[in-house]
Amino acid sequence: xxxxxxxxxxxxxxxxxxxxxxxxxxxxxxxxxxxxxxxxxxxxxxxxxxxxxxxxxxxxxxxxxxxxxxxxxxxxxxxxxxxxxxxxxxxxxxxxxxxxxxxxxxxxxxxxxxxxxxxxxxxxxxxxxxxxxxxxxxxxxxxxxxxxxxxxxxxxxxxxxxxxxxxxxxxxxxxxxxxxxxxxxxxxxxxxxxxxxxxxxxxxxxxxxxxxxxxxxxxxxxxxxxxxxxxx
Amino acid sequence: xxxxxxxxxxxxxxxxxxxxxxxxxxxxxxxxxxxxxxxxxxxxxxxxxxxxxxxxxxxxxxxxxxxxxxxxxxxxxxxxxxxxxxxxxxxxxxxxxxxxxxxxxxxxxxxxxxxxxxxxxxxxxxxxxxxxxxxxxxxxxxxxxxxxxxxxxxxxxxxxxxxxxxxxxxxxxxxxxxxxxxxxxxxxxxxxxxxxxxxxxxxxxxxxxxxxxxxxxxxxxxxxxxxxxxxxxxxxxxxxxxxxxxxxxxxxxxxxxxxxxxxxxxxxxxxxxxxxxxxxxxxxxxxxxxxxxxxxxxxxxxxxxxxxxxxxxxxxxxxxxxxxxxxxxxxxxxxxxxxxxxxxxxxxxxxxxxxxxxxxxxxxxxxxxxxxxxxxxxxxxxxxxxxxxxxxxxxxxxxxxxxxxxxxxxxxxxxxxxxxxxxxxxxxxxxxxxxxxxxxxxxxxxxxxxxxxxxxxxxxxxxxxxxxxxxxxxxxxxxxxxxxx
Numbered sequence: 060x061x062x063x064x065x066x067x068x069x070x071x072x073x074x075x076x077x078x079x080x081x082x083x084x085x086x087x088x089x090x091x092x093x094x095x096x097x098x099x100x101x102x103x104x105x106x107x108x109x110x111x112x113x114x115x116x117x118x119x120x121x122x123x124x125x126x127x128x129x130x131x132x133x134x135x136x137x138x139x140x141x142x143x144x145x146x147x148x149x150x151x152x153x154x155x156x157x158x159x160x161x162x163x164x165x166x167x168x169x170x171x172x173x174x175x176x177x178x179x180x181x182x183x184x185x186x187x188x189x190x191x192x193x194x195x196x197x198x199x200x201x202x203x204x205x206x207x208x209x210x211x212x213x214x215x216x217x218x219x220x221x222x223x224x225x226x227x228x229x230x231x232x233x234x235x236x237x238x239x240x241x242x243x244x245x246x247x248x249x250x251x252x253x254x255x256x257x258x259x260x261x262x263x264x265x266x267x268x269x270x271x272x273x274x275x276x277x278x279x280x281x282x283x284x285x286x287x288x289x290x291x
Numbered sequence: 292x293x294x295x296x297x298x299x300x301x302x303x304x305x306x307x308x309x310x311x312x313x314x315x316x317x318x319x320x321x322x323x324x325x326x327x328x329x330x331x332x333x334x335x336x337x338x339x340x341x342x343x344x345x346x347x348x349x350x351x352x353x354x355x356x357x358x359x360x361x362x363x364x365x366x367x368x369x370x371x372x373x374x375x376x377x378x379x380x381x382x383x384x385x386x387x388x389x390x391x392x393x394x395x396x397x398x399x400x401x402x403x404x405x406x407x408x409x410x411x412x413x414x415x416x417x418x419x420x421x422x423x424x425x426x427x428x429x430x431x432x433x434x435x436x437x438x439x440x441x442x443x444x445x446x447x448x449x450x451x452x453x454x455x456x457x458x459x460x461x462x463x464x465x466x467x468x469x470x471x472x473x474x475x476x477x478x479x480x481x482x483x484x485x486x487x488x489x490x491x492x493x494x495x496x497x498x499x500x501x502x503x504x505x506x507x508x509x510x511x512x513x514x515x516x517x518x519x520x521x522x523x524x525x526x527x528x529x530x531x532x533x534x535x536x537x538x539x540x541x542x543x544x545x546x547x548x549x550x551x552x553x554x555x556x557x558x559x560x561x562x563x564x565x566x567x568x569x570x571x572x573x574x575x576x577x578x579x580x581x582x583x584x585x586x587x588x589x590x591x592x593x594x595x596x597x598x599x600x601x602x603x604x605x606x607x608x609x610x611x612x613x614x615x616x617x618x619x620x621x622x623x624x625x626x627x628x629x630x631x632x633x634x635x636x637x638x639x640x641x642x643x644x645x646x647x648x649x650x651x652x653x654x655x656x657x658x659x660x661x662x663x664x665x666x667x668x669x670x671x672x673x674x675x676x677x678x679x680x681x682x683x684x685x686x687x688x689x690x691x692x693x694x695x696x697x698x699x700x701x702x703x704x705x706x707x708x709x710x711x712x713x714x715x716x717x718x719x720x721x722x723x724x725x726x727x728x729x730x731x732x733x734x735x736x737x738x739x740x741x742x743x744x745x746x747x748x749x750x751x752x753x754x755x756x757x758x759x760x761x762x763x764x765x766x767x768x769x770x771x772x773x774x775x776x
Contacts, residue, residue, distance in 0.1 A: 064367075065389065066381040070534065070588045074360045077596035082357055085602060086349040086669040098542040104344035105549060106337040106559065122559070158576075180576055185490045185524060205549065205560040217577040218523035222516045222563075240545035248541070255506060257373070257572045257582075258523075260565035261548070266516040267562050270432035270448065271455055271474040273323045279431055279478055280485060281516020281563070 101241050108204050108238040115203035115236050122206025126264030127277060129286045136162075139230055139288040140169035143195070146286065147174055150226065152192035156183070158216030162197050162230055179220050194224035194282075198231050199259075200246060201287070204239035207263040208287065209247075213256035221262065227282040232290045299628055300651040306626035307655070312740065316452055320620055323451040327614050330557025331665075337559065348550055349669035352605035355504075355537040359595065362504035362537045363586060369507025373569030375582045383413030386585050390415065390496070390529055391422050393583065397527060399424065399494045403485075405511070405518035406430040407498025408446050408608065409531040409587055412630040415496070426496070427488040429517035431481050438465045444624035446631055447555055447610030452623060485517065495525040495579070499532035500607065501547065502586075505540045507568050509584060512551055514562035522567060528579040530567075534586050535595075535604040541566070547607065554667035555609035594642040600675050603638050605668045612662035612672055618655050627652060634662035638675040641683075650683035716746035 102108075108118055123130040133139040143166065147155070154175040157163055167176065177183060177191055188194075196216045200209040208229050212218050221227050237243050240261075247259060266281030277283050297305065310316055335341050355362055367377045380386035386409075394402070402419060404410065404426055416437070419426045428437040432449030436442065438461055443449035450458070458477055462468045468480050489495075497518055499509040509530050511518045522528045538547060544566070552558040571578030594604055613619045613633030624632040629640045629652070637652035653676040662672040702709055723743065726732045734743055 063376065063378070065378040065385060065585075066588075067379040069381055070379045070586065070592070071360050071363070073588065073592035074363070074534070074595060077592050078357060078359065080596075080598045082353070082598040082601040084350065084353050085671060086346040098540065098545060100347065101344075101546045102339075104338060104340040104347065105546070107339055182576060189486060189490060207560060207564075212575050212578055213572065217575060219520060219577060222519040222523065240548065241542060244542040244545055253506075255508070255566075255568050257569045257575060257578050258565060258567055259508075260519065260563060261560070263560040263562055263564070265562075266514070268431045268478055268515050269556070270430075270435070270450055271453075271458055271477055272319075273326065273448070273451070274474045276475045276478040278482065279515035279517070280429065280482060280520060 155193040156191040157195040191224045193226035201236040207261040211256035212258035222281040307622040310623040365504040402426040403492035404496040405521040489520040492525045494527045495521040508566040554611040590643040615661040653679035720746040
């Protein structure tokens with residue numbers, strides 16, 4: 060190995076030497092024929108979701124409330140645009156950032172002309188993005204079990220559009236709602252076939268902290284508000 | 292905690308005594324942990340079967356840790372194939388030197404850092420500052436501790452011991468902001484300051500919660516979004532992570548992420564769980580040009596070489612064992628003098644930094660087993676504390692303690708001598724108040740914070756004998772009465 064990889068051989072050598080004696084397995088997992096249990100069993104142990112789409116949506120709605128994510132069901136893209144327009148008026152937005160995608164392009168042309176738009180796809184100025192009032196992205200998936208929005212760096216406007224502006228708006232379709240994290244990972248694996256985006260992020264509610272006296276404060280560094288506009 | 296004026300054992304005694312006597316500080320810690328147990332129990336109860344989930348998590352970590360060489364090599368080959376760089380560090384100096392050298396070569400001007408206990412472990416910030424690199428902690432709690440010039444109090448809740456007015460005073464002094472008693476306003480002050488840091492930094496340093504072998508990724512769990520920004524905006528990302536943090540497959544995180552959140556804070560899922568597999572890829576619009584992962588040994592292989600305690604490397608650093616520990620609640624996080632506090636810290640620190648200097652931590656336990664019970668990956672924490680005690684005794688038994696036990700055994704094996712000694716105990720009790728608390732007091736270390744039990748005028752033996760005699764008397768007189776009738 061080249062010098063750049065540091066003490067590779069020494070570390071691996073110590074690991075192999077250390078592992079010559081076996082360690083006992085103290086908590087044998089059920090349903091494993093030796094070795095580690097398979098991921099297919101996780102959902103037997105994790106919080107239940109329910110198999111029907113309406114059960115999934117109900118759980119996602121309930122968790123969104125707990126997390127203080129703002130979920131809005133929109134009949135069509137026009138209704139989603141109207142919801143964005145309303146938020147713009149409410150928070151007095153001047154400039155918002157978004158990325159290109161079939162879904163968001165449909166939304167973009169319905170937004171009020173008074174709103175300045177920053178499109179991040181061809182690169183962006185960090186200060187300009189930071190100064191935006193909101194960021195709009197699509198997403199890979201929504202996860203019912205955890206109330207999460209899954210975004211990736213290649214699909215949803217890069218690494219920071221979903222976290223730098225103070226208000227993150229996600230536009231998603233109902234068909235993107237999967238039941239649990241196991242299904243989410245399986246779905247990403249079959250979509251990307253080993254060539255994953257450089258970032259996969261499960262966003263669960265707006266940015267939060269409890270570092271001061273364990274009192275919940277939203278918008279620690281990332282978005283203070285997370286709005287999810289759910290299309291049929 | 293870099294330079295200890297006293298040997299660790301004495302420093303521990305001093306700091307532990309100080310916090311144990313500090314009612315205000317203990318109240319702050321108690322308040323911070325007030326809702327933890329109920330939130331954790333409530334979220335844990337939403338699981339179909341927490342116990343099976345825990346066994347599975349334990350089995351997966353067992354598989355990963357016991358084939359660590361294979362999984363680390365798999366991680367390395369997948370990660371480098373995507374343009375990442377892997378550096379293997381035997382010790383903290385190698386890790387520090389690599390980061391400093393990289394910062395110099397790339398003419399780095401400003402560094403922003405998200406939470407990394409490995410950074411504390413290798414004293415990274417101090418080393419960077421000495422080389423002239425400014426580094427800003429971005430996690431709110433870590434930022435507060437950095438401003439205060441203190442080590443984190445708890446490896447999950449770094450400033451849990453501080454009240455809001457103390458934080459307000461600190462911000463007022465260091466940042467010149469107006470005083471406030473609102474946690475929200477305090478958070479927003481930090482938000483404003485740190486936004487600049489992300490944008491100006493050309494290097495972002497993070498830790499990592501999991502290394503995913505299968506896909507060559509590291510996974511970072513956080514609530515604030517500061518890690519997302521730290522590794523999203525600067526042009527270089529360095530992740531400093533312990534070699535033991537491996538899971539075999541990406542899908543294993545479907546189990547570990549909810550369990551880490553539940554055990555750590557009682558949340559069902561932490562705010563941001565992000566997996567990073569390389570620098571900016573072709574076709575992506577942003578992200579760092581370079582991504583370096585430093586795999587840190589720093590004596591983890593010593594612990595790995597002990598099959599009895601190897602499972603301590605299964606730890607996912609959720610902090611649950613600190614939150615439930617009666618010792619932690621009373622002596623606080625700083626008394627430990629270690630990077631990793633609480634029960635798990637007391638188990639692993641003697642392996643990392645030497646048993647002789649750190650064995651006292653394993654004595655600071657009530658062995659109540661709350662840590663073992665709460666551990667989401669089933670580490671036998673309180674038994675490992677006993678193992679450390681046993682190993683320490685085998686290595687070098689304490690002379691004073693040995694003598695004491697010998698004297699005790701001698702006394703207990705000679706009933707006559709014992710009776711004689713107990714006869715004098717009331718006299719000792721009578722005379723003790725004359726010297727109690729003074730340098731002449733033979734049990735001063737006890738009486739400085741507690742009352743010494745009084746020896747009764749009549750011993751249990753005496754009372755028992757009299758009682759038996761009286762019973763016999765009643766019984767025999769009873770029989771006589773019966774016979775009379």
